[in-house]
Amino acid sequence: MSGIGPPEPGEGTRAWESRREEDAPAPLAARYARRRRIAAALAAAAVLLSGGGYLYATRPQQPTAHARRPYPQVPYPAQVVDLTYLDARPAPAGAPPHSFSFAVLVSVASGPPVTVTRVIQPYAGLSVTTDPPAPFRIRVDSARKITITMHVTECGKAPRNAGLPFLDVTLRNTRAIQEQSFIPGPHYAQDLSHALEVACSNRNR
Structure with a gap:
């Protein structure tokens, strides 16, 4: 026998059937589940980003050095x-x-x-x-x-x-x-x- 590597299993054998099952595409339900997980992860990331933007926009504003201080009110x-x-x-x-x-x-x-x-x-x-x-x-x-x-x-x-x-x-x-x-x-x-x-x-x- 010449060549390198193990011999390929013949068609119809048990080894050939097992390899065919491994190479077959994933079932449709599994692919949908994987897509739902990816979509959920993206949505969670979007929520975190939007929440961070809201917190930044509503953060307490520090008075600037040039802010005018109110004058004390003149008494009656x-x-x-x-x-x-x-x-x-x-x-x-x-x-x-x-x-x-x-x-x-x-x-x-x-x-x-x-x-x-x-x-x-x-x-x-x-x-x-x-x-x-x-x-x-x-x-x-x-x-x-x-x-x-x-x-x-x-x-x-x-x-x-x-x-x-x-x-x-x-x-x-x-x-x-x-x-x-x-x-x-x-x-x-x-x-x-x-x-x-x-x-x-x-x-x-």
């Missing part, structure tokens, strides 16, 4: 202004008869400067002026002494015994204009009642 003037009563004083020279004066301290705690545009009181029988005259400005972290002079115009409309009298002050800053009622306290009430009693007693003479 009534929130930062305080009025403190000091004492009673003689009416200034040149004031009309039946006038009397008080000294108060007006301060601004924070924010921009505040302008006092008006100072009034609730009684119809009294008129009010201030020194310095309104409007005047008060800077932050500072206090300004104000002299309030009242003139009795009609004793019948002025209280002889003021309980808790107040002063209405109109305030303005860069945020708003507000009218704030300040109650200077019991010492102011006592001094006001005494001054009214003296002024109206002299007026009736």
Whole structure:
């Protein structure tokens, strides 16, 4: 016998039948199953890729160095202004008869400067002026002494015994204009009642 390699099995033998089965194409169902596995793997890869893109698109954005920071909001003037009563004083020279004066301290705690545009009181029988005259400005972290002079115009409309009298002050800053009622306290009430009693007693003479 000549040639190289083992002899080929003859047709019809058991070895020939076994080799024919090995070389035969895979059944159709097996090929479909293999294709389904490949398709599932590709779909899973697509889901992973799309999920990664969504996470990247929705990731928290870090503020840039050039991002503008919000400025702190300016407070309302009534929130930062305080009025403190000091004492009673003689009416200034040149004031009309039946006038009397008080000294108060007006301060601004924070924010921009505040302008006092008006100072009034609730009684119809009294008129009010201030020194310095309104409007005047008060800077932050500072206090300004104000002299309030009242003139009795009609004793019948002025209280002889003021309980808790107040002063209405109109305030303005860069945020708003507000009218704030300040109650200077019991010492102011006592001094006001005494001054009214003296002024109206002299007026009736």
